[in-house]
Amino acid sequence: MSLVTNPNLKAPDTAYAALLAAHKGMTEPESQALNARLVLILMNHIGDDAVLAEAFDLARSTG
Amino acid sequence: MAYDYRPFPYTAPPGLTAPEPRHKVVIVGAGPIGLALAIDLAQYGVPSVVLDDNNVVSVGSRAICWSKRSLEILDRLGVGAKCVDKGVIWKVGRTLHRDAEVWNFDLQPEPGHKMPAFVNLQQYYVEEYLVTRAMEFPDLVDLRWKNKLSSLTQTDHVTLTVETPDGPYSLEADHLVACDGARSDIRGMMGLDFDGELFEERFLIADIEMQGDFPSERRFWFQPNFHPGQSALLHKQPDNIYRIDLQLGWDADPEAERQPDRVIPRIEKAIGHRDFRLDWVSVYTFQCRRLARFVHGRVIFCGDSAHIVSPFGARGGNGGLQDVDALGWRLAAVAKGHDPAILNAYDRERQHGADENLLNSSRTTRFMSPAPGAERMFRDAVLTLAAKAPFARPLVNSGRLSAPCTYPSIGADDPQLPTLSRPGSVAPDAPLPQGWLIDQLGREPILLAIGQPAPKVAGLKTLELAPTPQLQTRYLGSAPSALYLIRPDQIIAARWLSATPAVISEAAKSIWKDRT
Numbered sequence: 001m002s003l004v005t006n007p008n009l010k011a012p013d014t015a016y017a018a019l020l021a022a023h024k025g026m027t028e029p030e031s032q033a034l035n036a037r038l039v040l041i042l043m044n045h046i047g048d049d050a051v052l053a054e055a056f057d058l059a060r061s062t063g
Numbered sequence: 064m065a066y067d068y069r070p071f072p073y074t075a076p077p078g079l080t081a082p083e084p085r086h087k088v089v090i091v092g093a094g095p096i097g098l099a100l101a102i103d104l105a106q107y108g109v110p111s112v113v114l115d116d117n118n119v120v121s122v123g124s125r126a127i128c129w130s131k132r133s134l135e136i137l138d139r140l141g142v143g144a145k146c147v148d149k150g151v152i153w154k155v156g157r158t159l160h161r162d163a164e165v166w167n168f169d170l171q172p173e174p175g176h177k178m179p180a181f182v183n184l185q186q187y188y189v190e191e192y193l194v195t196r197a198m199e200f201p202d203l204v205d206l207r208w209k210n211k212l213s214s215l216t217q218t219d220h221v222t223l224t225v226e227t228p229d230g231p232y233s234l235e236a237d238h239l240v241a242c243d244g245a246r247s248d249i250r251g252m253m254g255l256d257f258d259g260e261l262f263e264e265r266f267l268i269a270d271i272e273m274q275g276d277f278p279s280e281r282r283f284w285f286q287p288n289f290h291p292g293q294s295a296l297l298h299k300q301p302d303n304i305y306r307i308d309l310q311l312g313w314d315a316d317p318e319a320e321r322q323p324d325r326v327i328p329r330i331e332k333a334i335g336h337r338d339f340r341l342d343w344v345s346v347y348t349f350q351c352r353r354l355a356r357f358v359h360g361r362v363i364f365c366g367d368s369a370h371i372v373s374p375f376g377a378r379g380g381n382g383g384l385q386d387v388d389a390l391g392w393r394l395a396a397v398a399k400g401h402d403p404a405i406l407n408a409y410d411r412e413r414q415h416g417a418d419e420n421l422l423n424s425s426r427t428t429r430f431m432s433p434a435p436g437a438e439r440m441f442r443d444a445v446l447t448l449a450a451k452a453p454f455a456r457p458l459v460n461s462g463r464l465s466a467p468c469t470y471p472s473i474g475a476d477d478p479q480l481p482t483l484s485r486p487g488s489v490a491p492d493a494p495l496p497q498g499w500l501i502d503q504l505g506r507e508p509i510l511l512a513i514g515q516p517a518p519k520v521a522g523l524k525t526l527e528l529a530p531t532p533q534l535q536t537r538y539l540g541s542a543p544s545a546l547y548l549i550r551p552d553q554i555i556a557a558r559w560l561s562a563t564p565a566v567i568s569e570a571a572k573s574i575w576k577d578r579t
Contacts, residue, residue: 036441040448
C-alpha cells in the first residue's frame with residue numbers, strides 16, 4: 001500500500017471543522033501537545049512503515 | 064550488610080629482577096571482562112598475565128543486571144551457579160508514569176531454560192567469584208595486582224612498561240587485550256578516540272541498605288511524584304541492598320549532588336522513609352560511543368574500553384561478556400598458532416553487537432532525556448496516552464534489556480527452520496532427558512542432529528537428540544528433523560534439513576576462517 005494523496009475525506013469541510021473543534025479553547029502549547037497525541041494515534045492506526053515514511057517525506061518537503 | 068572489601072595480595076613480579084619470556088597474552092584490567100577472558104583462555108589451556116592497577120574488586124554495585132546470556136557464559140566459565148544462587152532472580156519490569164503503571168514486560172515468558180532471564184548481583188560479587196575461579200588455574204592465570212601499565216609500543220609484538228610498588232618493569236606479549244574499562248588508559252596511549260554521542264544528562268546512582276519487602280522486579284518511573292519532572296529506577300540486589308538511579312538534569316553539579324546531605328533527602332522522598340543506610344553514591348553522564356575498530360594490530364579492545372552505552376538496558380557488562388564470548392576461542396586458537404586473521408571476525412561481529420547496543424541505548428536515552436521541543440512533546444504525548452490507550456505502551460522506552468544480537472552473514476540456512484535459531488544466533492537452551500542442552504554445547508564445534516542420525520565427519524563432535532516439544536519449537540518448527548553446526552561460543556554456524564559429510568566438513572572448517 002502507498003500513501004493516499006488524492007482526496008479521501010467524504011466531507012472535507014466537516015472533517016476540517018472537526019479538527020479545529022478539537023483544538024478549540026486551547027493555548028498554543030496545549031494545541032501542540034494535542035497534535036503530538038493525534039500524530040501518534042494516527043500513526044498507530046496506519047501501522048505501515050512504508051506509508052508513514054512517505055507521509056514524513058511529504059510533510060518535510062512541503063514546509 | 065555491607066560488602067567486606069578484602070585486598071588481594073601484591074607479590075613482586077618476576078620481571079623486576081630478570082627479563083620475563085614473551086607472554087602469549089597480557090590482559091589489562093581485572094574487572095569482570097578481563098577476568099572472564101583470562102578464565103576462558105585458561106579453559107582452552109592458554110596462559111595469560113592479568114594486570115590491574117588496583118587490588119580490590121569494584122567499589123559500589125556498578126554492573127548489576129546479568130542477562131540470561133551472560134549467565135550462560137559465566138556458567139561455562141565455572142561461576143554461573145554461584146551467581147544465580149547469590150543473585151536476585153527477576154524477569155518482570157514495570158514502568159510507571161507519575162504513580163500509575165503504564166507498561167510491563169516479562170523477559171522470560173516460557174519455561175525450559177537452565178538460566179533465568181536476569182539476576183541482579185553487584186559487580187563486586189561477580190568479580191570476587193571470577194577471581195576465586197581464576198585462582199584455580201595457578202599455572203595459566205597470572206594475576207598481578209597493583210601492576211599499572213604506563214606505556215606500550217607495538218611491532219610484531221607488544222612491549223609494555225608496568226609500574227609496581229617496587230618500581231617499573233618491562234613485559235612483552237604476542238597480544239595485549241585492553242579490558243581497562245570506559246576510561247581506558249590504553250585507548251589514550253594509542254591516541255584512539257570514541258565516535259558517537261555524549262548526552263547532556265546527569266544521573267545520581269546509589270546503593271542503599273534497608274529492610275524491605277520490595278518484589279524482585281525492575282521499577283522505572285517517569286515523572287514520579289517523589290521526584291517531579293525527572294525519572295527514577297529501582298532494583299533489588301542481594302544482602303538487602305537496593306539500587307536507585309535518579310535523573311538530576313543536565314545542569315546538576317555532580318560534586319554537590321553526591322554529598323550525603325543532598326543524597327539522603329532525595330532517597331528519603333523516593334522510598335518514603337529514612338530507615339536506610341547509604342552504601343555507595345556516584346554521579347554519571349550518559350554516553351553512547353564506540354571505537355571505530357576493536358582490533359588494532361596486536362592490541363585488542365574488549366568491553367567498555369571498546370564501547371560505552373547508557374546504563375538503562377544493562378548492555379554494558381552484558382555486552383562486554385559477549386565480547387569475551389566472541390574473542391576467547393579465537394584468541395586461544397591464535398595463541399596456539401592459528402592465523403591471526405580470525406581476530407577480524409571478532410572485530411566485525413562485536414562491532415555489529417556494539418552497534419545494536421548503541422542503537423537501543425541511544426533510543427532509550429532520547430526517550431528518557433528528550434531534547435526540548437518536538438522530542439520532549441512526543442515523549443510526553445506517549446506517556447500521557449499510555450495510561451489510556453494500549454497502543455502507546457510499547458512506545459514507552461525505559462530501557463530495552465540486553466539480549467544477544469544475531470551475527471550477520473554466517474553459514475548455510477534453511478528458511479523452513481525457526482527464526483530464533485537462525486545462523487548467527489545463540490543456540491537456544493532446552494531441557495534434555497538428563498540436564499540441559501546448553502551444557503552440551505561450546506568449547507569446540509559440535510554437530511547437533513535432531514531427529515536424524517548424525518553424518519560422520521572426521522574430527523567433529525556430534526550429538527544426536529530425539530525431538531522433544533522444546534526442541535521442536537526452538538530448532539525444528541514444522542520440519543521433522545534438522546542438523547545444526549554450533550561454534551565454540553554456542554553460536555549457530557549453519558543448519559540444514561539434511562547435509563552430506565562433505566558439506567558439513569566445509570562449514571566446520573569455515574568456523575575458523577575470517578570470511579570478510
